[in-house]
Structures are given as structure tokens and as C-alpha cells.
Amino acid sequence: MPARHLKFGIATAFAMLSAPIASAQEAPDADEMAALCHGGLSICVSATIPAARTQAATTPGWMSPDVGAAWAAGYKGKGATITIVDDFSSTSRFSGNFGIGVQTQRHGEWTREEASMIAPLATIRSKDFTTSSSVTLAPGLNVLNLSYGMYATAGYSPNQIGWSAEEASIISYATRGSAIVSKAAGNDSVAVGGVTNGQQDYLDLALVGKASAIFVGALSTNGTTTNKAQLAWYSNYAGSNPLVQSHFLVVGVDGSKTDLYGTSFAAPIISGYAAIIGSKFTKATPTQITNDLLNTARTDTLVNYNASVYGKGEASLSRALAPVAIR
């Protein structure tokens, strides 16, 4: 199978639907000690105290308030490595705006920028998917962002595909749970792995049932309980397979603010969330972080929630970071 050519085709297709995000909580902000002295000789506190906030820091409009909270806290993905496997070498470029001015960039440059905005302190690595060489893992937590698909004529089993070292390594990491794999669900308005124009995304199919793989669909906006979101018209959905449903998340991709649409710009949001969670729970395994994101997804922010459409629901960074119980 001519995997290299297939990847090119898909990356471009995802790019045509060019970008954004989803979910809020109070964030701590460390005050300086001097600020904690009341009056002349009065009370001084012997440690800096984070003051509870009720509003998140200012973030671009396309981002979820949850991300603003992460920024304010200063824990922005430190210690995690996000590897963007994408197009960094083609001549194909398109325009968008992540709130920092209009830019014209390659697909990979866009997804990389988005992930770095969600988790600014994460180490971001770029892996051009035309190289086909194995993806290597960095020390610490690894997140692989796949905003592309591997399409071929429908009807094969993933086992029949002659994977390149690149995809073989990614599938292996997802199987063994050694890296979180955030995979864009696709933009064909079909179930994950479904047939469109006689073709299927075999990378989707190969990741079904893998421990640390997450399929990411796109909502047209970030959902709230009062303003529920719905699946973007182009986004692939979870479908009837329980193995897909249990590893499928959705996030807001508000193209009206960025001019970037597509599940390509949903996956980096989950990649950033995973990095932030990893910076909090430094001993957590990729599978544990994957499950944390999946198990804390919200369904009350979605229009007519149904697992076959939304899978586990809308990712909620704040809930993924919160305790189950406290006493």
C-alpha cells in the first residue's frame, strides 16, 4: 500500500477544513509574601498563598475557559512532550487566526501552534509524516498528535496493511499504552473507520480498542449546560462500535473565530489537555491519563447526547483535574 501518498492526500483534506476548543474552574494564583502582610506590624504569612479565582485568565475566544485556568495556574503542560506527526514540508499552506493575527501556514504548523497554545510549557516536537521513520518517544509523558488519516480502498483488515515504521510505531505505542495517541476522527461525516467514497481511514481502524488511543471529533462550539453544543457538520462520529465509543471525545472547534475547521484542530486540544493533566499527575501512565480524560467527559453540555454520536462526550479539563472525592 502506498502509504506515503495516502497520508499526503488526507492531510490536505483535513486541512481544507481548517481549527479550535472546549470546558472552567477556579484557578490559584500565587501572591507574593509581601502582599500577605496586613498593616504595618500586623500579620505576615510565612508562605505565598494562592488566592482562589473565580475567572480564568484571558485566553483567545476559541479556547475553552478551562485552558485559561491552566494558564493562570502556571501548569501548562510542563514535563510532557507532544509530538506532532503532520505535514511540515509540503507547499500547501492556508490562512487562519488563533487570535494572534492572520497567518498562512502548513497543516502541521497550524496543529503544532494550537497544541503549543493549549499547553505552552510542553515540549513540542515536529515529525514530518512523509519521512515514514519510527516516531521516537522522549523521556517523561509522551503525547502523539495525529491530525491525519491513512486512507485506502475499503474492505481490508488493518492487519493486511503494510504499515510504515512510522505508523507501526504509533500503533504499537497506543497498544502498549506507552504514549497517548490523539487521533483526529476525520471529516467525512461518517462513523470512525467508516467508508467514504469507497475508502476507509485504516489508521482509525488500527487504533480501535487500543489502550491509550483517543479519537477526537469536533463540535461547532464549546458546550455549556445552558448553551449546548452539537457535532460539527463535517465531523466523523463515534458510530455503533462500543470500542470506539469508549475512546471517543469531542471538543469545540469554533471556526467562526479562527477560520479553521476540521477535526485536525480538535485533536491538538486533547493533546494539550493530556499534557496538562500529565504535568499535574507526574507519575500517571499514558493509559491512566487517557482514561481520566475519557471518564470525566461531560454529556450535559451536548445537544441530544448519544454515545454513537459523541462517544464519551465533551472533554472537560477541569473535571479531569478534579478529585473524585475529598475529605
Place this chain on the structure above:
Amino acid sequence: MREKSGSRVSLRAMALLLCALIGASPVVAQELTTSLVDIHQGSPLSDRARGLGNGGYELQSGNRVSFNQWYRASWVDMHVDLLTQITEDAGILWGFGTGEQGEKYRIEPSLKLGFLTQMHPSPNSTLSLSLTTTIGGKLTEKSCQADYGDLGTYSVNCRLAASQMAPEETLKYLVNAKPESQHLWLNYRVTF
């Protein structure tokens, strides 16, 4: 309000010692009298503890946790300040605070000790000086046990358990505050 001291011997000894330390007149009043200077509930630290109760967050289930439940007390720190006059122009300031505690904090009981002295630079003016020291009264915030499911159970700062901060990092932000340890008061009054 004025009342007799119940422990004259010890107070007299203390008074003599204090007079020696501050160079006040060695002539001690025949009758030591103790006056109630102030009695009140609450303090800056008490207010601080109450302030910690503002806010909250959602657990994974979406159930809201309010900090208020952890930082309220059934008894608010009460302070009693007394003045024992040892000469016409000098006296001992002393008192105590009861302390208070809530589920996740404690303010220790405190003891206040100091002196007040005054002089008359001119017939119609008075210069007063007081210095007090407080022992105890420290505010200490307690930690919580947060259960993060598969990610483990950690000792955390209750208020920061849902933040992006690593659980162990949150403990650095537990409040550990002392009341003012010394208070100097200088007053000059002219009557005309």
C-alpha cells in the same frame, strides 16, 4: 470597667521586674489595680481564615465542593486585654486570646504581655508609650485527602485540589500565619 487583681503577689513581682527593665520609677503603687482595656471577638487572622472559605470547585462527578464548610468556626477567637497599673505613670498590659478552629484550620490560643508608660513634657501634654508582645495565636491550615481515582490519593491543599498544580505542590500553599508579634504605640497629647 475596673476590677481588683486576684493575684497581687505575682503581679507585684512582675511589675517590679518590668520596672527594672524599662527604668520606670521603683515606687510601686500600694494598691495594684487591673482594668479591662478591651474585649472583642475576631482578629485579622480570624478574618483571614474566614476568607479561605470563599470559593469552591466541582468534583469529577460535577458535584460542587464549597470551601465554606471547612473554614467556619462555631467560636470566634476572643481577645481580652487588661492593664494593671503599677505606678501613677506605668502599667502592665496583658491579655489573652482564646483561639478558634474549623475543620481545616486552627488559630492557637495566645498570650499578650507588655507595658504602658507615660510622662508629661509640660503640664498640658502627655507622651505615652506602650509595647506589647504576643505569644502564640498562629493560624495553621490543615490538609485534605484527595482521591483522584486511578491516579491515586494524595494529601493536598483542600482549596487547590482541583487546580492544575501537582497535588504535592499544593501543600506549599497551606496558610501558615502568625499574628503581629510586637506592637509599639506612641502617643503625644496636648490639651489646650
